[in-house]
Amino acid sequence: xxxxxxxxxxxxxxxxxxxxxxxxxxxxxxxxxxxxxxxxxxxxxxxxxxxxxxxxxxxxxxxxxxxxxxxxxxxxxxxxxxxx
Amino acid sequence: xxxxxxxxxxxxxxxxxxxxxxxxxxxxxxxxxxxxxxxxxxxxxxxxxxxxxxxxxxxxxxxxxxxxxxxxxxxxxxxxxxxxxxxxxxxxxxxxxxxxxxxxxxxxxxxxxxxxxxxxxxxxxxxxxxxxxxxxxxxxxxxxxxxxxxxxxxxxxxxxxxxxxxxxxxxxxxxxxxxxxxxxxxxxxxxxxxxxxxxxxxxxxxxxxxxxxxxxxxxxxxxxxxxxxxxxxxxxxxxxxxxxxxxxxxxxxxxxxxxxxxxxxxxxxxxxxxxxxxxxxxxxxxxxxxxxxxxxxxxxxxxxxxxxxxxxxxxxxxxxxxxxxxxxxxxxxxxxxxxxxxxxxxxxxxxxxxxxxxxxxxxxxxxxxxxxxxxxxxxxxxxxxxxxxxxxxxxxxxxxxxxxxxxxxxxxxxxxxxxxxxxxxxxxxxxxxxxxxxxxxxxxxxxxxxxxxxxxxxxxxxx
Numbered sequence: 439x440x441x442x443x444x445x446x447x448x449x450x451x452x453x454x455x456x457x458x459x460x461x462x463x464x465x466x467x468x469x470x471x472x473x474x475x476x477x478x479x480x481x482x483x484x485x486x487x488x489x490x491x492x493x494x495x496x497x498x499x500x501x502x503x504x505x506x507x508x509x510x511x512x513x514x515x516x517x518x519x520x521x522x
Numbered sequence: 523x524x525x526x527x528x529x530x531x532x533x534x535x536x537x538x539x540x541x542x543x544x545x546x547x548x549x550x551x552x553x554x555x556x557x558x559x560x561x562x563x564x565x566x567x568x569x570x571x572x573x574x575x576x577x578x579x580x581x582x583x584x585x586x587x588x589x590x591x592x593x594x595x596x597x598x599x600x601x602x603x604x605x606x607x608x609x610x611x612x613x614x615x616x617x618x619x620x621x622x623x624x625x626x627x628x629x630x631x632x633x634x635x636x637x638x639x640x641x642x643x644x645x646x647x648x649x650x651x652x653x654x655x656x657x658x659x660x661x662x663x664x665x666x667x668x669x670x671x672x673x674x675x676x677x678x679x680x681x682x683x684x685x686x687x688x689x690x691x692x693x694x695x696x697x698x699x700x701x702x703x704x705x706x707x708x709x710x711x712x713x714x715x716x717x718x719x720x721x722x723x724x725x726x727x728x729x730x731x732x733x734x735x736x737x738x739x740x741x742x743x744x745x746x747x748x749x750x751x752x753x754x755x756x757x758x759x760x761x762x763x764x765x766x767x768x769x770x771x772x773x774x775x776x777x778x779x780x781x782x783x784x785x786x787x788x789x790x791x792x793x794x795x796x797x798x799x800x801x802x803x804x805x806x807x808x809x810x811x812x813x814x815x816x817x818x819x820x821x822x823x824x825x826x827x828x829x830x831x832x833x834x835x836x837x838x839x840x841x842x843x844x845x846x847x848x849x850x851x852x853x854x855x856x857x858x859x860x861x862x863x864x865x866x867x868x869x870x871x872x873x874x875x876x877x878x879x880x881x882x883x884x885x886x887x888x889x890x891x892x893x894x895x896x897x898x899x900x901x902x903x904x905x906x907x908x909x910x911x912x913x914x915x916x917x918x919x920x921x922x923x924x925x926x927x928x929x930x931x932x933x934x935x936x937x938x939x940x941x942x943x944x945x946x947x948x949x950x951x952x953x954x955x956x957x958x959x960x961x962x963x964x965x966x967x968x969x970x971x972x973x974x975x976x977x978x979x980x981x982x983x984x985x
Contacts, residue, residue, distance in 0.1 A: 476944070476951045479919040483944040495939040 442515075442522050443508045449484045450504065453477060463505035471504075485511055491518050540894075547900045553839045559808065561762050561771045568775060570809050575840050580807050581620035582833045583789060583815045584609060587634070588623045588651045588671075589827055590817035594864070599630060601862055603637045605818070608855045609830075610643035614846030617645030618837060619830070620813065623671055626650045626661040635665055649712070654696070656703040663707045670709055671750060672700060675716035676727050694730050701734060705741050712748040714791070719757040723766045723776060731781045748787040749777060750815065753802065756795030756825065760805035770802055774809040789813035794825040803828035804836045818855060819866060819873065831855075831872050849904045872905065879910040880921075881962070887920035890927075890940075913963040915954035919947040926972060929965075930983040938979060945975040 440448070443463065451458040454471055467473040473481065482498045485491075485507070491514050501507050515522045544552050558569040586609075587602055597605070606622065613619030624638075625631040635648055650670035652658035662670040674697045675685060687693040697713070704711035713734060721727050731749060738746035751773060759768045766772050770790075777783045790806030790813070792799045803814040820829035831852045838844055856873035860866055868876040878901050880889060888895035889909055897909040908928060911921040923940040932938060940947075949971050953959040973980045 474951075475918050476947045479940055479944045479947055483941050486941065493941070495941050498941070 442512050443504075445488055446485065446504060446508050446511060449488050450481060450507075453481050453484055461504060463508065464503060466503045467507075468502070489515055489520060489522065491515055491520055545894075547894055548903060549842075549844070550835045550839045550899050550904070552842050553836075559762070559771075561769075561775065561809075563772055563775055570771070570775075572808055572840075575807065576842070578812060579786065580812050580814075580837070580840075582613070582618055582830060582837060583620055583813050584622035584646055584817065584830055585791070585815050585822070585827065586622065586817045586830070588625055589791075589822040591625075592823045593821050593826065596630075597862075599634045599637060602634045603641070604858065605855070606638040606646075607641055607643070608851055608858065609646055609818075610641070612834065612848050612851035612855065613645050614844075614848055615644075616846040617647075618834070618845055618847050619646045621649050621669075622646040623649045623651045626652060626658075626665055626667075626670075632665060635667075654700045656700050659700075659703050659707040659709055662704075662709045668710055668744070669712055669748070670704070671712040671714050672704070673716055674700075674713040674730070676730065677717035677721040678726075679720060680717050681726075690726050694726070694733065697730070698733060698737065701737060701747060705737070705745055708745065710745050710748065712750055712789070714750045714752050716752045717754040718751050718773065719753045719767050720755060721767050723773065727767075728776060728781055731777055731783060735782050746787065748789065749783050750789040750791050751777070751806070751811070753790070753792045756793040756798060758792060758798065758802045760798065760801050770805045771809045774806060774811045778810045785810050785812040789815055791815040792828050793823065794820060794827065799826065799828045800832045800836070803833060804840070807840065818859065819864070819870070821864070835872065850906045853906045876910075876912060878907060879912045881912050881914050882916050882921075885911075887918070890920050890924050890937075913950050913968065915951075915959075917950065919943065922947040922950055925968060926976070926979075929969065929972065930979065932983070938976075942979070943976070946971050949975065 447458050447461045450456070450461055450467070450471065454473055454477060456471065461471065465471055467478060467481065478499060482493060482495065486493055489511055491511070493514055498510065501510050512522060544554055546552065555572040558571050560567050560569055562568070586605065587597070591597060609619050609622060624635045626635070639648055648667065650662045650665060650667045652662060652670055652672055654673045659670070675681065681687050681690060681693045685693065687696070701711045701713065715721070715727060718727060734747045734749070757768050758770045760770050762771060774788065777788060778785060788811040790803055790811050792802045799820065803816065806814055814828060814833055816830035816833045817827040818830050820826040834847055834849065834852065838847060852873060856866060866874055868874045871877055878897055880896055885896045889897065889911065893909050902908040910928060911917060911924045913921055913925060919940045923938065923943045926943050926946065927933070927937045930938070946968070950963060953963065
């Protein structure tokens with residue numbers, strides 16, 4: 439089963455139309471990966487769909503880089519009893 | 523040498539102070555004073571106490587059917603009767619909208635007046651408007667009106683160039699003859715001092731009004747002459763320190779305290795040629811003139827008059843309470859006026875279709891968090907108009923979410939998150955990024971997209 443990081447990278451690559459190899463944990467979604475406003479919202483929506491979770495929108499949209507997104511999603515999955 | 527400034531220390535806070543004594547969201551923002559207004563008149567400081575406003579019976583009068591009709595094709599009788607009915611509703615039981623005036627010259631004018639009075643409203647009281655011609659009082663009397671305006675133009679532009687009097691004396695005598703005729707007819711004359719802000723105040727206006735006050739001493743209270751100050755060309759200025767004849771504070775002071783025209787017999791009638799019309803009207807209230815004459819949406823000769831709906835909001839802001847005004851009727855009147863072809867610009871304050879619509883995504887984000895951030899007051903409560911967003915390329919996902927929640931009528935915890943609106947946000951974004959669209963997106967288009975892209979919510983809230 440793919441790790442949380444692999445799944446986050448795959449979703450990010452799909453939404454931002456990038457090659458997964460271009461995505462590093464320390465990269466920010468907006469500056470480094472070029473996510474525009476609507477894409478940031480789409481990323482959160484796609485993460486919810488991928489992991490079957492509900493995230494607080496303000497907290498989710500405040501996450502800036504890939505590594506932090508992995509940590510945030512892992513925490514939400516634990517809180518909501520979703521196995522990852 | 524550097525200037526010295528007082529030091530101002532930060533007053534730190536962890537809880538916001540929304541200054542709600544002024545910005546009570548349920549009312550228009552209040553206009554609060556922290557001292558008297560001071561105007562230098564004839565070299566001496568004179569104080570005007572705005573605190574007296576609370577106790578004064580200041581009122582709004584209306585000239586939608588007279589000056590308002592000089593700017594547009596005539597209303598039908600039915601339309602005028604309906605508008606009159608709505609004015610009565612808006613003005614409330616205390617009669618804040620105290621009077622409205624009618625032409626009396628045609629059969630239609632007189633029929634309209636009769637139909638309006640048949641409605642039985644105490645306010646606005648119907649008054650007339652005639653030329654300064656003795657014979658015209660017959661019309662007023664036949665119409666059983668208690669009061670009528672009459673033209674008493676007072677600048678030399680009018681006295682000599684328009685009316686062709688040989689002297690000011692001849693002019694004054696002529697006007698006073700007509701005022702006498704009014705008294706004899708049992709009609710209160712309301713003398714419209716046309717072009718007063720371009721007149722010789724000391725040389726003509728004050729002597730004329732003084733004579734009117736002397737004449738009024740001989741008649742019962744209900745007949746005593748009223749004075750309407752007509753800023754015919756919009757030359758009036760509200761700032762302190764301005765010279766006569768343009769100074770509104772000085773003009774009102776001279777008439778009120780030097781000639782003895784009581785505030786309840788003084789009325790201000792402005793025009794908007796220099797974008798000063800609304801503030802000038804409110805200034806008249808502040809300095810001792812009890813009535814401000816207005817028209818719906820400011821429609822009037824040339825650039826128009828003080829907008830009635832603006833005066834209603836200013837009235838509440840100065841009084842600090844609604845005073846019985848039914849402010850939601852403002853929206854009802856605007857809808858009606860639009861339905862009969864009156865053009866109201868979308869961005870027109872208080873009634874334009876987009877007056878509380880934001881297009882900027884960052885503002886929409888603010889509205890989503892707390893509508894007070896970008897809404898002037900509780901427009902839902904006072905005008906029946908919730909704040910809105912119009913979607914363009916600048917609206918962002920926050921704007922889309924705000925539109926969707928408003929569309930479904932969701933508030934507080936019920937609101938759908940920005941995240942759940944992402945497909946509609948994508949569609950909006952692509953309209954501009956991919957389709958090269960240059961126009962705003964209509965409500966109908968968005969409704970179609972919401973139905974298609976958010977079917978679960980459509981089913982839940984519209985199904």
